Amino acid sequence: MGAPSYSIVLTGAVSIHVILYAFDPAAMARIPGNPFIDTSTIDPIPMPSTMSDSPVIRVESVSFSYGETLVLERIDLSITAGEFVGLVGPNAGGKSTLLKLILGLIEPQSGRIRVLGRPPREAARAIGYVPQFPSFPRDFPICVEEVVAMGRIGLGSRWSLGWSSRADRVAARQALAKVEAADLARRPIGQLSGGQLQRVLLARALVGEPRILILDEPTANIDQRAENDIFDLLAELNQRLTILLVSHDIAFISEYVSRVACLNRTLTCHGTSAIDGDTIQHLYGGHVRQVEHQHG
Amino acid sequence: MAEFFTALATYGFLQSALTAGLLASVGCGVIGPFVVVKRIAFMAGGIAHSVLGGMGAALYFGVDPFAGALMAAICSALLIGAVRLSWKTQEDTLIGALWAIGMAIGVLFIAKTPGYSSDLMSFLFGNILLVPTRELWWMAGLDLVLVATVALFYRQFMAVTFDEEFARLRGVPVALFYLLLLCLVAVTVVLLIQVVGLILVIALLTLPAAIAGHYVHSLGVMMLIATGLGALFTTLGLALSFGPDLPAGPTMILLAGGVYILSALVSRQLHRRRAWRQATAVSG
Numbered sequence: 001m002g003a004p005s006y007s008i009v010l011t012g013a014v015s016i017h018v019i020l021y022a023f024d025p026a027a028m029a030r031i032p033g034n035p036f037i038d039t040s041t042i043d044p045i046p047m048p049s050t051m052s053d054s055p056v057i058r059v060e061s062v063s064f065s066y067g068e069t070l071v072l073e074r075i076d077l078s079i080t081a082g083e084f085v086g087l088v089g090p091n092a093g094g095k096s097t098l099l100k101l102i103l104g105l106i107e108p109q110s111g112r113i114r115v116l117g118r119p120p121r122e123a124a125r126a127i128g129y130v131p132q133f134p135s136f137p138r139d140f141p142i143c144v145e146e147v148v149a150m151g152r153i154g155l156g157s158r159w160s161l162g163w164s165s166r167a168d169r170v171a172a173r174q175a176l177a178k179v180e181a182a183d184l185a186r187r188p189i190g191q192l193s194g195g196q197l198q199r200v201l202l203a204r205a206l207v208g209e210p211r212i213l214i215l216d217e218p219t220a221n222i223d224q225r226a227e228n229d230i231f232d233l234l235a236e237l238n239q240r241l242t243i244l245l246v247s248h249d250i251a252f253i254s255e256y257v258s259r260v261a262c263l264n265r266t267l268t269c270h271g272t273s274a275i276d277g278d279t280i281q282h283l284y285g286g287h288v289r290q291v292e293h294q295h296g
Numbered sequence: 297m298a299e300f301f302t303a304l305a306t307y308g309f310l311q312s313a314l315t316a317g318l319l320a321s322v323g324c325g326v327i328g329p330f331v332v333v334k335r336i337a338f339m340a341g342g343i344a345h346s347v348l349g350g351m352g353a354a355l356y357f358g359v360d361p362f363a364g365a366l367m368a369a370i371c372s373a374l375l376i377g378a379v380r381l382s383w384k385t386q387e388d389t390l391i392g393a394l395w396a397i398g399m400a401i402g403v404l405f406i407a408k409t410p411g412y413s414s415d416l417m418s419f420l421f422g423n424i425l426l427v428p429t430r431e432l433w434w435m436a437g438l439d440l441v442l443v444a445t446v447a448l449f450y451r452q453f454m455a456v457t458f459d460e461e462f463a464r465l466r467g468v469p470v471a472l473f474y475l476l477l478l479c480l481v482a483v484t485v486v487l488l489i490q491v492v493g494l495i496l497v498i499a500l501l502t503l504p505a506a507i508a509g510h511y512v513h514s515l516g517v518m519m520l521i522a523t524g525l526g527a528l529f530t531t532l533g534l535a536l537s538f539g540p541d542l543p544a545g546p547t548m549i550l551l552a553g554g555v556y557i558l559s560a561l562v563s564r565q566l567h568r569r570r571a572w573r574q575a576t577a578v579s580g
Contacts, residue, residue, distance in 0.1 A: 103465060124465045136459040140333055141513045150455050154467035164451060188513035208466070 056081050056242050062111030071097045073266045084243045086257035093264040095246045125154045128205030132216040138190045145185040148172040151207040175207035195226035215245045231256050300538040316427040317530025319435040320491045323484040325523025328505035334457045337502050342391040344485045344497040346372040346398025352405030369482035377478040422493030422545035438483050492545035503552040510563035
């Protein structure tokens with residue numbers, strides 16, 4: 001294969017960046033040092049048969065602006081069941097805004113979003129969300145187990161009354177064990193380190209039995225080792241869940257994700273084209289297969 | 297102090313006052329922690345002061361001031377809540393405006409009401425010794441409403457107080473529960489006004505919960521301790537004020553304020569000592 005002509009411009013504020021990595025488990029498994037090297041863990045059909053081929057998240061020509069600042073311009077994004085999509089882009093590029101739109105926390109001024117075929121607000125309970133910054137006061141009088149159990153609200157009836165049930169507490173303990181934080185269950189939320197808090201937030205997202213996991217910079221405030229652990233866990237979860245993850249670290253996430261989309265006000269997805277794997281590996285230090293990039 | 301307890305056995309008005317204090321402490325214990333952890337003390341202050349408008353109007357039209365206070369408190373809570381939910385900017389200015397407008401309306405009504413205007417002082421600073429039996433029943437009823445509502449929707453209130461964004465994602469009707477919480481704050485404010493008056497309400501609403509918050513890491517336990525402290529401050533305040541014939545409301549508040557400051561210093565010291573012990577244990 002000859003070296004393809006492509007370029008990546010990360011400075012032009014209005015240029016369109018699209019980087020698309022195709023994920024091929026078989027090919028990935030051949031690459032030494034790959035986290036997916038253990039082919040026994042790779043399920044050839046990584047999703048339950050109940051999931052159809054229709055995209056679990058579909059963003060159609062969505063634009064959004066805060067006041068007079070256009071943050072997102074005609075975004076199209078389609079994510080199918082079982083994918084692990086990394087969303088990268090410069091600060092203020094609109095990454096968090098796009099997540100908020102998909103979660104139904106804000107409404108787009110134009111365009112349409114469907115999550116599991118429904119409007120985002122109706123589908124939000126099927127999504128596990130890990131925010132970049134905890135949106136709660138750290139001095140709140142609450143222990144870890146109670147925080148995680150809150151992720152079960154809305155599983156039963158909308159008006160389910162009272163206190164968290166025994167089943168909720170058991171589920172909270174299991175979710176904490178899943179993220180290797182079972183020993184933190186009785187700790188006050190204010191006494192956790194950054195990495196511990198991140199695990200707890202992940203447990204809170206998982207305890208609600210989500211079909212989609214959305215994470216906003218899950219590793220921004222933690223060290224490299226904890227970051228590796230979390231990504232290994234996400235790779236494992238990806239066998240059951242569709243994952244959309246925002247990250248600033250393109251090289252790092254490229255080891256794990258099936259597709260990377262770069263967002264800077266605009267985002268366009270293209271089909272993959274052949275590219276020399278070594279070049280990309282050299283460029284990003286990751287085990288990626290293909291890149292496509294287009295200027296606007 | 298001793299003479300208070302002997303007098304308590306003889307005088308019905310003292311027994312009523314003690315009951316009023318205990319009933320009020322249930323409200324301050326159950327709702328106070330929400331006000332403290334949600335940091336809506338200023339909002340609660342706004343609700344409390346605008347209540348004077350309702351009380352003044354009730355007095356003018358010859359209605360029970362208690363009913364007027366309740367109406368005004370709920371209206372003001374809903375208004376402040378709606379402003380917070382839809383306006384967002386300059387929320388504090390708007391609360392301040394409602395605060396002052398409510399008081400101005402109240403003062404005008406009271407000025408135009410024929411007869412004594414001595415009621416104004418008891419509205420502002422409370423007069424626990426004059427709480428009629430009828431209002432004790434009202435207070436007990438409101439306590440029941442508070443406790444039942446919080447018990448029924450404990451999870452939802454906790455979720456909305458802890459993390460509004462996450463609560464919304466879990467399908468909790470956040471705006472509804474936020475407004476409901478403010479209404480419960482309004483009810484509590486009316487309860488406490490009977491005891492310490494609308495100006496001092498904010499202290500009795502926040503201080504017992506804040507003291508509890510120095511030591512416990514659970515909202516439920518915080519409620520229990522705050523209720524106990526509320527009962528302690530109202531009873532002890534009443535007892536201390538009786539002998540030297542001091543106004544009961546301000547005595548209770550000074551007691552609560554003194555304990556709060558002391559507790560803040562003690563808990564700070566405890567934290568430091570714990571950290572120090574932790575650090576020295578590691579370094580051997």
